[in-house]
Every structure is written in C-alpha cells, then in structure tokens.
Amino acid sequence: MDLQKLTIGKAINLGLRRAMEADPKVLIMGEDVGKLGGVFRITDGLQKDFGEQRVLDTPLAESGIIGTAVGLAVRGFRPVCEIQFEGFIFPGFDQISSQLAKLHYRTQGKIKMPVVIRVPFGGGIGAVEHHSESPESLFAHIAGLKVVSVSNAVDAYWGIQEAIRSDDPILFFEPKKLYHSGALKMEVDTETAPERVFSSAVVRSGSTATVVAYGPSVKVALDAAAAAADEGKSLEVIDLRTLSPLDLGPVFESVRKTGRLIAVSEAPSESSLTSEIAARVQQECFYSLESPVLRVTGFDTPYPPSKLEEHYLPDLDRVLHAVDRSLSW
Amino acid sequence: MDLQKLTIGKAINLGLRRAMEADPKVLIMGEDVGKLGGVFRITDGLQKDFGEQRVLDTPLAESGIIGTAVGLAVRGFRPVCEIQFEGFIFPGFDQISSQLAKLHYRTQGKIKMPVVIRVPFGGGIGAVEHHSESPESLFAHIAGLKVVSVSNAVDAYWGIQEAIRSDDPILFFEPKKLYHSGALKMEVDTETAPERVFSSAVVRSGSTATVVAYGPSVKVALDAAAAAADEGKSLEVIDLRTLSPLDLGPVFESVRKTGRLIAVSEAPSESSLTSEIAARVQQECFYSLESPVLRVTGFDTPYPPSKLEEHYLPDLDRVLHAVDRSLSW
Amino acid sequence: MPSEQWTHPEPGDGPAAVAAQPSPEQVIAGLRATSEGGAELTQLLTPEGQRVPSARFDRYVADVDTEALKNLYRDMVLVRRADREANAMQRQGQLGIWVPLLGQEAAQVGSGRALQPQDMAFPSYREHGVAYTRGVDMRDLIGIFRCTDHSGWDYQAHRFHPYTIVIGNQVLNAAGYAMGQKFEGKVGDDGGEATICYFGDGATSQGDVHEGFVWAAVYDAPLVFFCQNNQWAISEPTERQSRLPLYQRARGYGFPGIRVDGNDVLACLAVTRWALEECRHGNGPVLIEAYTYRMDAHTTTDDPSRYRLSDELEEWKLKDPIERVRAHLARGGGAGQDFFDDVQAEADRFAQQLRDHTFNMPEPPPERIFSNVYAEPSAALDAQREEFLSYLDGFATAGEH
Amino acid sequence: MPSEQWTHPEPGDGPAAVAAQPSPEQVIAGLRATSEGGAELTQLLTPEGQRVPSARFDRYVADVDTEALKNLYRDMVLVRRADREANAMQRQGQLGIWVPLLGQEAAQVGSGRALQPQDMAFPSYREHGVAYTRGVDMRDLIGIFRCTDHSGWDYQAHRFHPYTIVIGNQVLNAAGYAMGQKFEGKVGDDGGEATICYFGDGATSQGDVHEGFVWAAVYDAPLVFFCQNNQWAISEPTERQSRLPLYQRARGYGFPGIRVDGNDVLACLAVTRWALEECRHGNGPVLIEAYTYRMDAHTTTDDPSRYRLSDELEEWKLKDPIERVRAHLARGGGAGQDFFDDVQAEADRFAQQLRDHTFNMPEPPPERIFSNVYAEPSAALDAQREEFLSYLDGFATAGEH
Numbered sequence A, B: 001m002d003l004q005k006l007t008i009g010k011a012i013n014l015g016l017r018r019a020m021e022a023d024p025k026v027l028i029m030g031e032d033v034g035k036l037g038g039v040f041r042i043t044d045g046l047q048k049d050f051g052e053q054r055v056l057d058t059p060l061a062e063s064g065i066i067g068t069a070v071g072l073a074v075r076g077f078r079p080v081c082e083i084q085f086e087g088f089i090f091p092g093f094d095q096i097s098s099q100l101a102k103l104h105y106r107t108q109g110k111i112k113m114p115v116v117i118r119v120p121f122g123g124g125i126g127a128v129e130h131h132s133e134s135p136e137s138l139f140a141h142i143a144g145l146k147v148v149s150v151s152n153a154v155d156a157y158w159g160i161q162e163a164i165r166s167d168d169p170i171l172f173f174e175p176k177k178l179y180h181s182g183a184l185k186m187e188v189d190t191e192t193a194p195e196r197v198f199s200s201a202v203v204r205s206g207s208t209a210t211v212v213a214y215g216p217s218v219k220v221a222l223d224a225a226a227a228a229a230d231e232g233k234s235l236e237v238i239d240l241r242t243l244s245p246l247d248l249g250p251v252f253e254s255v256r257k258t259g260r261l262i263a264v265s266e267a268p269s270e271s272s273l274t275s276e277i278a279a280r281v282q283q284e285c286f287y288s289l290e291s292p293v294l295r296v297t298g299f300d301t302p303y304p305p306s307k308l309e310e311h312y313l314p315d316l317d318r319v320l321h322a323v324d325r326s327l328s329w
Numbered sequence C, D: 001m002p003s004e005q006w007t008h009p010e011p012g013d014g015p016a017a018v019a020a021q022p023s024p025e026q027v028i029a030g031l032r033a034t035s036e037g038g039a040e041l042t043q044l045l046t047p048e049g050q051r052v053p054s055a056r057f058d059r060y061v062a063d064v065d066t067e068a069l070k071n072l073y074r075d076m077v078l079v080r081r082a083d084r085e086a087n088a089m090q091r092q093g094q095l096g097i098w099v100p101l102l103g104q105e106a107a108q109v110g111s112g113r114a115l116q117p118q119d120m121a122f123p124s125y126r127e128h129g130v131a132y133t134r135g136v137d138m139r140d141l142i143g144i145f146r147c148t149d150h151s152g153w154d155y156q157a158h159r160f161h162p163y164t165i166v167i168g169n170q171v172l173n174a175a176g177y178a179m180g181q182k183f184e185g186k187v188g189d190d191g192g193e194a195t196i197c198y199f200g201d202g203a204t205s206q207g208d209v210h211e212g213f214v215w216a217a218v219y220d221a222p223l224v225f226f227c228q229n230n231q232w233a234i235s236e237p238t239e240r241q242s243r244l245p246l247y248q249r250a251r252g253y254g255f256p257g258i259r260v261d262g263n264d265v266l267a268c269l270a271v272t273r274w275a276l277e278e279c280r281h282g283n284g285p286v287l288i289e290a291y292t293y294r295m296d297a298h299t300t301t302d303d304p305s306r307y308r309l310s311d312e313l314e315e316w317k318l319k320d321p322i323e324r325v326r327a328h329l330a331r332g333g334g335a336g337q338d339f340f341d342d343v344q345a346e347a348d349r350f351a352q353q354l355r356d357h358t359f360n361m362p363e364p365p366p367e368r369i370f371s372n373v374y375a376e377p378s379a380a381l382d383a384q385r386e387e388f389l390s391y392l393d394g395f396a397t398a399g400e401h
C-alpha cells in the first residue's frame, strides 16, 4: 500500500500522471498546461515527462480546444482538456453541446467520446469577474454529457482516472478554492482503487436532517454538521459526486430517514441542479418529507465583485439557518 | 379598434413592423432575415420597407450576430436578432452569458442592453438534428437575462413589442411548430395594448389539478384540459409566458386551490425550468400539495430522429396520464 | 410531413416576393461576380470540354486515361441521379427534407476520388457525392433525411465522418483528427495519411473555421480545407461573408490557398491530389476553394426564387460539371452513345434501388430514443426508459392506441 | 487575499522549473523571434532615440513638436508610475490582483492619444494607459482590481468601454459599435467617428476576433483593430498562435494590416492616426499590430520565470519605450534634467493619490449583490434580496457576527 499525503490539486496531478502512464493515448490539452503546468499548476511536470505531443499548450480558444479534442477522440485518443477558469468554457459551449455530447447518440454508439474536460470552478478566491462561477447546471441539463465533481483528495486522485478511463464525455468540475488547501490534505492510498468514485456517498451520517452538496460545498456542509453537532443536531451529509446523471438513491434513502433536506451549491438556484434535486426528492419522498426541500445557494445574480463573495457564497451560517428553518417549518 | 386575424408567425411579423415604425433605433439582424424574410418568413417584407441598414442579412456566425448586437446596443440601437433554429444558438452562448447578460450589472446600470434574441424553438416539425430542441432552461439559469415565450397570436404581437421596448436583454422563444398554424389564427386587437404580456396567466380555470406550460406546450395542456373535461376533470391551465425571472404567484395560488400540479415542457427534465417550478412549488405550497408536482417533459436524451418525436414530445395522453397519476397518488 | 413545415407559410404573405427583385445593375453585378472564377482559377477542362494544359497540375492527373475519365463521368451521373431521386422522394413525402448537391458533382467526386483509402474525410451535410466516393452506400445515408436516424454508416470502415449540420463544427473536429494522424507518425512519406474537411462559403465566417485554420497551421496538421463556394449560403451571396475571394483567406495564416474550378472534375481531382500530397508529406494544411454553384434550392424547404434570378442559373448551366466531361469524351472519341446510355441505365437502376430501399425502411422503435445516450449505462435513464415503455405498453394492452 | 490564490501552490512542487529551461538554440531563436520586428516594422524613433524619417507617416505627426513630445513622455511616465504603484499595492494585499502594463506604455499612450474625442475605444483588461488617455481617472479603475467593483467609469463620457476579460469578446462588441457609427452617418469626412479595439496576440486565435474581422470588413466599419503583440499569452509565445506575423492576418480579409514598433510612441501615434483617418473616411477597417513586450508578469499571480528567460527581458529593456523618448528629448535639447525631475515628481504625486484612494476605498454594501441585475425590477429577485438582508439583520440584532 502506497500512502501519500496529498492536497486535492496534487491528487489530480498525480492521477493525471497515472492515467498518462497507463494509456499512451491519453493527452493533456489546454492553455498554459505545458511549461507553466497550468495557472493552478495541476498539470505541473507532465509536459516535461511526457513531451509536447502528449501535453499540448494550445492556441487560445476554447472552441478550438474542445473541437480538436473531439477529432482526436474520433482518431482514438483520450484527450483531457483543461479550461483555465469555468468562466471561459462558454466559447466552447457549442462544441460541447452539439458534438461532444451527441456524437455517441448520433452514431448509435459507433463513435465513442472519451474526452474529459477539467473545469476549475467556484468562488472564494478573491478573483475578478469570470473567475468564480459555477456553471455546472448548464451541462447537467445537456443530455449525453456526464458531469462530476470532487470534494477531497481521494476522490480527486481516483476520480480523474475513472473519468479518463470512461468512454463517455465527462465534465470534471474541480473546486479551485480547495486545490492547495493544506488543511484538506489527505492520506491517499494510491494503489487500491475504490470500486467507483462517481456515485453519491454519505460522508457523514446523521438523523436530524440531510444536507446534500458537491464540490466546494461539501466542506461547508461538513463544517455545518460539525457545528450543528455542538447544538445537538445530527446532520447527515451526502456528497453527490456525480451531478449528471444524478445518483439520488442515497439521498432518497437518507430523506426517508431524516424527513428533511437542504441542498447546497454555490450556483444560482434558478433552473439548476438544486432545483432538480428538490423536484426529484419531493416526488420520490413525498410522504417522508416533514418540511420542504430547502436550498442554500448563490443568488440569482451574476457573480458579484469578490469583496462581496462571502455574502454570496453559502456558508456554515446559512446552512445552519436553513436547517433551523427546516426544523421549525 | 383594429382587429386582424393572425397566425402566430404573422403576429410576430406585424409586431416587429410596429416596433420598427415606433423607434428608428430598432434593427433586425440575422441570417437570411432580409430578402428571404427568414427561413420561417417571420421578417417577411421588413427589409423591403425599412432598408438594408435596418434589416441586416449578417455573415453566418452566431457569436458575431450577438456580439455585434451588444456593440450596437452600447451605441444606442435596439437590435432584434434572429437565431435561425434554437440548435444554432450555441456558438453565441459566450456572448450571451459573458456580455449580454452581464454588462448592465457590471456597469452598475450605466450600460443598458435592450437586445432581443428571437429563437424559434421546439419540435414536431419532422426536421433533422439540431432543429427541434428546447434549450430555454440554459438561459433561465443565467442571471441577467430575461427569458420569455409566447403561445398565441395576441401575446406574440404584443409580446414582441414589449420585449423590444424593454431595456433588458431578452431571449424570446417562439413555438416554431405553431408559426403558421391556421387553426391557431386569432383575432388580434392591434391597437389596444394589454397591460403586460410577460407575467403568468391562467388561460383556463379549473379545480381538479393545475397544469403549467409555456410556448408550444400550452396548446398540449389546453387540449388535455378539453379532453379531461369530457371525463369530468377540471384542469386549470397556466401559461407561464415569462420563464426567467419566473412569475409563479399565479401558480402558487392555483396549486393552493387544486392541490396538484403537472408541469409540461418539451425540454429534457434534468436541471431544467420544470425542476425549478417543482422546487419552488413544493416549498411555497408544501401544505397544499396533495400529491407531488409531476413533470411531463422530453426525455433526458438528445432529441431523437424526428420519426420518433411523437413519442418524445409531451402530448395530450401523457399529460392526462400524469393527471391520473397525480389524482391516484 | 407536418403542414407547418418551415418554408410553407400560408399564401398571400405580401410584399417579400417583390423585395426579391433585384435591380438591373444588381443582376449584372451578380452574374459577373458569381459566374467568373477570376484569373487565378485552376481549370483543366473548359465548360466546352476542352482540355487545358497546366504545367503545375497535369502531373497529378497523368494517370487519368479515357477509362478513368469515363469512371469519373459515371460517378457524377450516378450521384446526380441519386440526388434527383431523393429530391423527388422528398416531394412525394418519403423524406422529411433533402439537401440537393445538384451542380456540385465535380467538386465532390473530384475531391473524393483524390483520397487514398487511408485518408479521412469530414463532410458537412451536402456531401452525398463524397460519401459515394468513400464507398458509403447511399441507402445508409437516406435515413438522415427520412428522419429515422441521425447518421448511418460505418465511419471507421469508410473513413467518412458523420454529417455535421452545425456550421463549422466539423472543421475543428477534422483538425483534431489530422493532429492525431501527425501525432501517430502517419505523416511524412508517400504512404502517409491526410484528412479532408468540407464546408461552404457561408461557413467561412464562423469562428470554428478560423480556429480550425489556426490549429492546423500551428500543429502542421495534414488537413485539406475544402471549401465549396457554391455562391450562396441559403439566401446570402458570398459578398455577405467576405470582401476577397475565399481562397485568399489562407494568406493570413501562412499556408497555401488555391481556387479551383469546382465544376471541373479533373481539376478538382488534380488540385486535391496535390493538396493531399502536400499534407501527406508534412506540408499541410492547404485551403482549396472550389468555385461552383448550387443549382437547386438550399434544401427542399427553400425557395430560391425569393432571392436569386433564374438568369444566374441559366448562366451556370453552361458550365455544367457533367456536360463538359461528356463533351470531352464524345468529341475525343473516348466514348460513344452506347457508353452514355449504359451509364444512364445504370444510374436509373441505382436510383431505383435507393427508392425501393427508402420506401421500405422500417420505423425506428420507440426504445431507440433511449439508446446510446451514453457508452456506459445510466440507471436514471434506464428507469426513464422502463417507465415510458411500460406506459406505452399500457396503451397497447388497453387497445387505446 | 485567500491563501489559495491560484499562483501560490505549496512549495516543493517538483520538476516544472526544470522544464522551464529551454535549450541554448531555443534561447537564441526565442530572442530573435521576439525582439526583432522584421523589415516591415514601422518605426519613427529608434531605441536609441534617433528620429527616423518616414515618407508615409511623418505627416501624421507633423504637429508633434517638442512640447507635444514632452507631453507624451509625461503620459508614459505617469502611467508607468501608477502601474508600478498598483503592482506594489497588490503585493501589500490592497488589491486582489493587478494586470501590469509595464513595457506597453508607448503602444497604449501612442494609440490612445491618436483618438479624437468623438472616437470610441474598447479595451481588453490591460489598457490602463489607454484609459488614462481617455481621461478616465485611474482611481475609478482600481476598484476592479480591489474586487469592490466590476467596472467603474462613465463609458459614455469617456468613450471608453468597460474592461473585457473574456478573450476576444470586445472585438465583436466594438465591431457592432462601429457599425452603429456607420449606420448613423458619422463616417465620411474629417469630423467622422471611428472606433478602436484592443486585444492581445493570444486573442487572435479566438473565433470572436475572426468574426470581428469578417463583420467589420463586410460592413466597412470604421474600426481599428489594435493588437498589442507583447510576445506572450501568459506562458505561451506567439508561435503557439500563428505561423505568420499577426499583422498579415488582415491579408485574408481584404483590409490593410500594418506592424508598428509598439515601443515607439511616435510611431504608434502616427500609425494609429493614419488608421483612424482611414476609418473616419470610410476606408475601414484596419489592423495594427503593435510589436511590444510584456516586461512584467501576466498578472501579479503569474510567475514568468517558469516559462521565459530573463535574457529576453534584458534584450527588451534596451528598447524601453520611455527611455528612447527621454534620450531623444535630452539629446535634442528639448528637455533638461529639470523637466525629467518635474515629471517624476508629478508621477510620484499621481501614484500617491492612487494609493491614498485605494487604501480608503469603502467596502461595497451587501445589497450591491442584487443591484442592477436588470434595468426593470424583478419581483423574484427583490424577494431574494429582502430575505437575505433580513437574514443579515438577524445576525446584527443577535450580535452574533
């Protein structure tokens, strides 16, 4: 057993390295991913060790990155694209929705699309505009794509490898705020693969209410659960991990037990993933719910100047407030 | 009072004409909107009467259409862009989400974005790929945009004018299947403006259950209500008209009366507008709901070959089936 | 076909037909602009069927003897006949839509026949002629237009990518594929691989086409950009997209651009062979503008009389891609009436097969909606399928449907 | 500043620094490629401060006497001083990030001063020097980088659009604006209007920039595309974007492209004036490539030592845009030490004002989150705001925060 203490960022870096070692068809592509190792250093060292034909500093255009990745996949490669910040994925939206998501369906499975698009997402880093958004719901709405997110180093290390091995196109959302957090460093057993990363997982069990979250919000939910425990409330926390298709079985099970659900996400709530969770839970757990599903999310506004982000982003207090509202409904 | 019997398509055409007469800053832009009058003929005759500087046959690129419309709006124009089919809006997604939606917010209101993007959407016309989709939820999730849809000639005629007069960027979704339906021709009083088109409206009252729909699905809902009446069930039908921000007051009110809600849309259900409706209604009407909010939608797949669309699209039977499920929950 | 099909609004819609009448000056300017290819047009066969020598390109068709030319003629006749048949079947309600290639046979057959088996082609949506040269059975293609399927051939076997409808997308996909050929070391000698990518004059405005140019140039991808300038993007003439002839676009990127007579099958063959050789040997990419004309409507839902004059069509008929080969063969004694009659008869059989197949195509089953959304199954989607199928079963059982 | 700021991973991250070491040949090739502008570079002032005559462009700066040149010098010194101050303030934690313009003062001041008041400018995110020439108070600009605001000046009054971060977007927005100038009949004579649009070398790969070229060409828009080729797009050299010098990109679209020494304020002024005149008179668009160098990091979160050599920087220091004007003024007797000292003192005061302002900027109130999402109010959003504000009030009342 090879145990390594890793940040989330380093875990992805190491996972990418393992995937590249395992399969010569795996390519890394994106802006500044080569010499610089990416603006977050997630691809650090890979170009040096695998060369410029496997780690490509591409021209500056996201449609180009994704559109050529689609073609490379048709050729038999397994491209892993990095989008520098989630706010810059939009020029690539068309290639994602029109080609990447649909080629397998269009060709009745004759063309596989083993493409991973890595997207650092979310706020809390004190950045300027377009660097702190959470657009994952947009991709969850597009059929043919898989959308996942990780919240810890173990899932990051194994998840990126699972994603790269998958024959489906995957949007891989990475909680940029937590990349280099020393506090979140974890012992990762880099040899014993878990059965499957991209299913929902109960990460803390409890009985008073259920909190479902993903990506950077899992930490918020866990912090809230710890705080709630001090007040004698026992929160069950579920990390979704797969955002589309959703794996809501564990959520239904939990809600049938607790009767209450709070869904947490940094994204605006309107027509979002948390809407979907509420819609499905109210249907599947209609007679179990003791209060409506509540949502703690970013507001339905553009991402504000980041001096205001502490107000915009769900935090421990807002989650606890929602728990209280749920309990006193 | 000037009464004219109009199809939806002709009503939009006439509404565009009125708006252009009323304000010389109104421009029409898009592919084939000039001499051809658009592939659906919605801009028929406008270039002839207003000239090539007010009705622009643009180069073939949607980011270009929307990106230049943004600039024209900064200059003081009021561009009305036509996207030829909803499946071709994606190359323009970035300009919509990064500039059109955000410039007003970014500049604290100093720059207004009075741009209308007309999008023929939905299926049922026996078309090839990319010509039958319903991507409206994606735009509903983006803060800063307004998203609306019309289902009849009166709303079409007045709605397009209301949208063009608005200082906000508006995605105007038009039910292409119904454009030229003679059966839906309506007497439109072209002189007496209604107070406001873009609020939700009860279009048929009832007491057994509520059906909420928009765009082409309103007809399906109304047909279902007519059929249900024969079986002694009285369905209340609400036409959303505004999809973002939503105007759910009338829906809440109705659900408090009927206790049951069915949301209908051609779009896939996952992380969609109908998810949002379910999420909000379960919260606001928690104690009124006698059964969960049910959804009748397109499936979570790409739009299938259109020989299969009769199965894919919500129809009268599926709506009635959902009503039955709701009643027997 | 639903009655609301998008080009059939109810009649009496007013003045647009008038707007479609250009002024006499516009007529003349339009005719000149669209029918003359300019001095830089590469031509090996004149519209009259005269073989024009070309110091640069003759060697690329040195192997094209009379037999080979007859084959090219046959290809074009078959492809046109199938195109006309499909067009007719659309009128008869057997197809939802048809995208005619009429007039573009030489551009498609010439370029398609230039490909080696190991080469890859990325079409747009009008490349039925290229599909044919890649060995795609046209019966496997018709489902797209009958709306029973989104695509239908074996892409690997034929090295012919699915049709792409979203303008420009395939150019980037092709650039990626060609990069892959390069990365795999398949570029460099006579046996090397290359890729060709088809798009229209209108498409050149799309960002994706530009990005395809950038990527292919930066990665020295073995990619031939084959732009069929058929003068129109639906109702918009090429002047709405560019000030300059489109082949000149390549100048700004640092790779060659060339204009070929797109109605000259020999020139298209020669120029495309040259371009592919360049790519094969690592000197890609190359842009070819095939100067041609869309002789029919944009699609069967289009009505060109609203935006262009029949004079223009008449002008282009004189440059018909098939007629010039026939004239050349007939005049040079390479083929007699028997040959032409045989080809016509074969074409009729070819079309009849297409028709028989089309009329007898099965409807796709409802569960197809849910098939192949993902390569790895999704429990959520499986549940959706099961629910819907049992709902349908309910009707069947109840006999309601 | 959060500790997770994206360029500060925990130390000891391994071999990337090694990967950043190019070979000696790469060093030489790199130096040559980036520091020589080539034969077609328009230059009016050599790096040594020598005035080079230009038959074509001298007339565009005929009015630039010593006084005017001193003003340009002063502009550049002030702008650089403010840039350095802001950079320092970021290091001190007063700004979230800073985007330095160091080295690009001549390109920005020269082009910015070429504008007439009626002209419009669309910047990217590094154009603090252009902002200054448009009369934007740099204090109104600093909020973006302190993250208190997304933008801060009066765009109409200054005819200076908000900064645009998404690469390439503003090029299309500028094309639209310029079309508007044309549609309003503001083009055609000396008093006409024009628009200038700024973007980088990396941006040229984006589809939006291409589409901007297409639109401006097709609509004869009075638009000057001003590309500051500062040799780098973060860590990627211009070779990752193009085979050819970027000004040649214009060739494929049918409008002029020109390369100017971007470190020569006089040449930038002259060439931009020429280009604006062309546009003003209806001969637009025009592409200018200002050949310059980003002397500092991409932003304060960037570490250029990972991808480029300090030799390169040293090479470019010899071409400093301010030094050459100083040398010219000093040598020609146009200005003495007093003048330079005065300017420096003024610059220090200028920077001090910026600093004072920055340190005293108020925090934006939470309700700002909800302001100006729409021009016309939304009941749904109002409810969200009210709920949040009363939630916040709850804390205040409870004294919990």
Ligand SMILES: Cc1ncc(C[n+]2csc(CCOP(=O)(O)OP(=O)(O)O)c2C)c(N)n1
Residues within 6 Å of the ligand: B031, B060, B062, B084, B088, B091, C126, C165, C166, C167, C199, C200, C201, C202, C203, C204, C230, C232, C233, C234, C294, C298
């Ligand atoms: C992104 C996108 N926008 C619009 C359309 C609708 N459309 C289909 S074909 C066409 C014109 C294409 O013209 P051109 O590129 O010249 O090809 P041609 O049809 O003439 O072969 C348009 C606008 C589309 N398919 N994709």
Ligand SMILES: Cc1ncc(C[n+]2csc(CCOP(=O)(O)OP(=O)(O)O)c2C)c(N)n1
Residues within 6 Å of the ligand: A031, A060, A062, A084, A088, A091, D126, D165, D166, D167, D199, D200, D201, D202, D203, D204, D230, D232, D233, D234, D294, D298
């Ligand atoms: C669409 C998009 N993709 C990526 C980025 C991230 N990014 C910011 S600046 C930059 C490099 C830009 O280079 P260049 O155009 O040369 O301008 P410069 O910064 O050198 O002035 C990148 C990749 C972005 N802002 N927008």
Ligand SMILES: [Mg+2]
Residues within 6 Å of the ligand: C200, C201, C202, C228, C229, C230, C231, C232, C233, C234
């Ligand atoms: Mg065309």
Ligand SMILES: [Mg+2]
Residues within 6 Å of the ligand: D200, D201, D202, D228, D229, D230, D231, D232, D233, D234
């Ligand atoms: Mg640069």
